[in-house]
Amino acid sequence: MIPKLNFSIALIFLFIINPFSDVFxxxxxxxxxxxxxxxxxxxDSLKGRFPGTAQNKIVxxxxxxxxxxxxxxxxxxxxxxxxxxxxxEVKTWNVIGFIEGNDPKLKNEIIVLGAHYDHLGESEGSIFNGADDNASGTAALLEIAEKVKTNHRLLKRSIxxxxxxxxxxxxxxxxxxVNHPTVSLNDIKxxxxxxxxxxxxxxxHVYMGGAGTFPGGMQLMDSLGMPNHVKPVVHAGSIAGSDHVSFYxxxxxxxxxxxxxxxNYHKPTDVIENLNLVGEVKVANYIYSALMAIATSTREMKFIAQD
Structure with missing residues (x-):
């Protein structure tokens, strides 16, 4: 484990990793x-990213x-x-980033890429760090957003x-x-x-549900596996368990x-040492490929309900 940081050092770490300049x-x-x-x-200094805490605001x-x-x-x-x-009741936040597409018409259609950043906090003297759940997804969100930004001229749809x-x-x-959207829900495809x-x-193996909720989704997600060195396990439905349910x-x-x-799920042992970071690069590139395949194309996007 890396040494425990106090809040001031954690904030310094924040700005070292995230300087306010796109040259990086x-x-x-x-x-x-x-x-x-x-x-x-x-x-450890973020104490499990629990809603309503000072650590939550740092995140x-x-x-x-x-x-x-x-x-x-x-x-x-x-x-x-x-x-x-x-x-x-406590105060917390969603953090929203936006990159506009370039097609005069399709830029009004929006693809959402999301991940939750919170976790379980502390209990009985143990910190639930949530490295996989869901620091891994938040990290992928930031990395994919960075890569999309460098290629934003390719976008037809907005993200x-x-x-x-x-x-x-x-x-x-x-x-x-979804109940207080910052864009029209009708525009989210x-x-x-x-x-x-x-x-x-x-x-x-990369697992996913919902690939049957839009035209050609099953075929698209399967076809992107080999180029990204992963083996997709693709379900048309199986929509449960996380934030995409609210949208569905x-x-x-x-x-x-x-x-x-x-x-390690929902245990104090969900720490970075137990992650497969090389594997996460593959997963993030796979998701980036899917996102760009849709956002840079004119393919039809419409909702298909699944049982």
């Missing part, structure tokens, strides 16, 4: 940048600063989250990047967004969600992507 933007998704993000987000500032550093327009969406533990708060409290951040993408197994309930096509369950 990289086109490629790298193991080192993923590691840097996860190492920060899953550090949202970190995410927004990274968007801004890479030239991505960003904003906070504040909301109240009711906690499961005692039904109290919203959303880091959701309070997912562990009942999908509260995504539920708040697909929501891709990343939740636990840091445990790619030896067979390189509003009649929006979704993909929920993960690398599978493991023994």
């Amino acid at each position: 933007s990289q086109e490629e998704i790298t193991k080192q940048e993923l590691k840097d993000h996860i190492q920060f987000l899953a550090h 949202v500032d970190y995410i927004k600063s990274d968007f801004i550093a890479n030239g991505i327009t960003s904003e906070f969406q504040e909301f109240k989250a009711k906690l499961k533990v005692d039904s109290s 919203l990047f959303i880091a959701f708060g309070a997912e562990e409290q009942g999908l509260l951040g995504s539920s708040y967004f 697909l929501m891709i969600n990343m939740d636990m993408v840091g445990h790619l197994n030896a067979e390189n 309930k509003k009649g929006i096509s979704v993909l929920g992507i993960h690398t599978g369950g493991h023994d």
Whole structure:
């Protein structure tokens, strides 16, 4: 484990990793940048990224600063989250980034890429760092956003990047967004969600549900596996368990992507040392390829309900 940081040192670490200058933007998704993000987000000093805490605000500032550093327009969406533990309400945020497409018509169609940043906090003297759940997804969100920005001239459709708060409290951040959207829900053609993408197994399996909710989704997600050195396990339905569910309930096509369950799930042992960072690079590139295949094309995008 790396040494424990106090808040002031953690904030210095934030700005070292995320200087406010796009000269540091990289086109490629790298193991080192993923590691840097996860190492920060899953550090003991952030005490499990629990909603309503000072550490939670450090995280949202970190995410927004990274968007801004890479030239991505960003904003906070504040909301109240009711906690499961005692039904109290706390203030937390979604962090939203936006890159506009270039096609005069299709830029009005939006693809959402999302991941939740919160975790379980502390309990009985243990910190639940949530390295896979979901520092891994948040890191992938930031890295993919950076790569999209370097290639933004290719975009026809626009992209919203959303880091959701309070997912562990009942999908509260995504539920708040779809009920208080910053864009018209009618314009959102697909929501891709990343939740636990840091445990790619030896067979390189990437699991996903919802690929049948838009035309050609099954074929697209299967075809992108080999070029990205992963083996997709693609389901037309199987829509459950994370923030994409909030969008599906509003009649929006979704993909929920993960690398599978493991023994460290919701335990203090979900730490960076147990992740497969080389594997996460593959997963992030796979998701980037899917995002760009849709955002740079004129392919038809419409909602298809699944049983």
